[in-house]
Amino acid sequence: MDSEAKVASLIVQDRAEWDVALIRHSFLPYDAEAILSIPISPMNPSDSQVWAKSPNGIFTVKSTHRVAAKYLDELKGREESPGSSDNSKMTEVWKGCVIAKETWAETKFRIDKLIHPPKEFLDVVWLLLESPGDTNCEAFAITAWGLWNNRNAVRHGEVCKRGKTIAGEAQKYELEVCSARPVNLIGVSSAPRLKRWCLPPKGTYKVNTDAAVFNNWGCCGFGVVIRNDKGELMGALCKKVEFPLGPIEAEAKATEASIYLAWDLGLKDIIVEGDSQQVIQALNGCITPALPILKIVEGLKLFLLRFNSWKAVHSRRTTNEEAHLLARNAMNVKDCVIWVEDTPPQIEHQILVDVSFLGVCPE
Structure with a gap:
């Protein structure tokens, strides 16, 4: 690699993805994994200044105190200073x-x-x-x-x-x-009602997404299931990513994959459901995105402007089971498998379970 090469030379520009082969050939394994664990957005959002010493990239005086304390510890040769985090x-x-x-x-x-x-x-x-x-x-x-x-x-x-x-x-x-917790009143059930997958409003499509991180193998998997307002399956995806991502990064990239799949299928009114509260809240603008997924969220917000309507909703695992099963099954696929108006065999049983509960599911 040229000594004057820039980060852009490590990216496959037409796909907006890391050049995995080049990175693994040019860097030591530890450095290569560190680079590949940084998610990038296909929308190529503008660069922005961030403060790397805080979780959300926003500068705070408290974070500078931690940096200064650590620096003084190293300078004085102490293991750590009292109260330093x-x-x-x-x-x-x-x-x-x-x-x-x-x-x-x-x-x-x-x-x-x-x-x-x-x-x-x-x-x-x-x-x-x-x-x-x-x-x-x-x-x-x-x-x-x-x-x-x-x-x-x-x-x-x-x-x-x-x-x-x-x-x-x-x-x-x-x-x-x-x-020490207060005892529940007699006759009042402490078990919450089990929530099930429900139909989206008429004319819209529900996009369920999930990610699975396989730490022992240094890879992760994405699962996506898209259904219409009748519960019919419009598309599904099971994708294996052959490089390490953290849990929050994997969830963000899985959400990205689900939204892009919906667009490719021509679905312009969607409800994105995922069980990662951080990603969903970041998409809705309720919280500042965590620094590792900042550009992914920015890129998704730009891309979602192309849709007629969209909504992001946090769901529990019980209402997101199909996407979870496909994400876990990604270990068994080579790259990516997509189904269009066909049910993946791995989730056939769960689809039938959801259909059986549609009559009792609240709107």
Whole structure:
């Protein structure tokens, strides 16, 4: 590669995608994965200045304090200063520490088994929130706190606890939290009503999208299912991406793929449904997009202007099951499979389940 080459030379311009082969040939594996994990938008939105030390790219005085504290720590040769929130140290909560590995091994969170664990604690939280099934966020938070508290205690001269001890204490704390909650009134069911997929308004099309991150294989998958106001399947997509993306980046790119598929099918009035609350809220302008997906969201907003009407709605996993199944199945495809007015065999049963509940689904 030319020593004067710019980032644009690493992008296939007509497809607005990274030149995967060139990047992997020109860079060391670690650097290549770091580059490929940055999502880019086909709409080529304008460049903008961002502050890399905050999650949403917006400059804050608090973030400069963290940067300054870290710099002073390194300058003075100390491990870290009191009160400093250094994310490089937070990684010890879930990797690189024998005690942490022992602790996580005692829980249902298989963080210690990841071959390519996230580098930032916030990415771990996103990965947890986007994982399938019910997630016990309280147990995770209490366990992480127990590890961090133990680390600080050791730094101040106390005896280090074993992983089994930390995990056991975390379970006791969790039970205390549960017992402190008010008891439900007698006769009132505590179980929420299970929500099901519902028909979109007349004349519109519902676009369900989901992503799956396969950390152990360094790739991810996208799933898209599009149905009309009669519940008939208009199109579906199952795509495998052969490079690593974080959970939030994968969800954003899956949403992008779903919107582009709807456009290619000639559907101009759509409702986009996904179970990533961060992506949906960013599309609706409710929150500032997280820095890793900032340009993806900007590009999608520009592209959505071409539609007659659009709406983005956050859904639960139970109303997004077909897209989730296709995303998980992406491990079994070579690149991308698209179905038009045909039902993918992987989701036939779930489609029938949804149809059976259409008569009882509220409008």
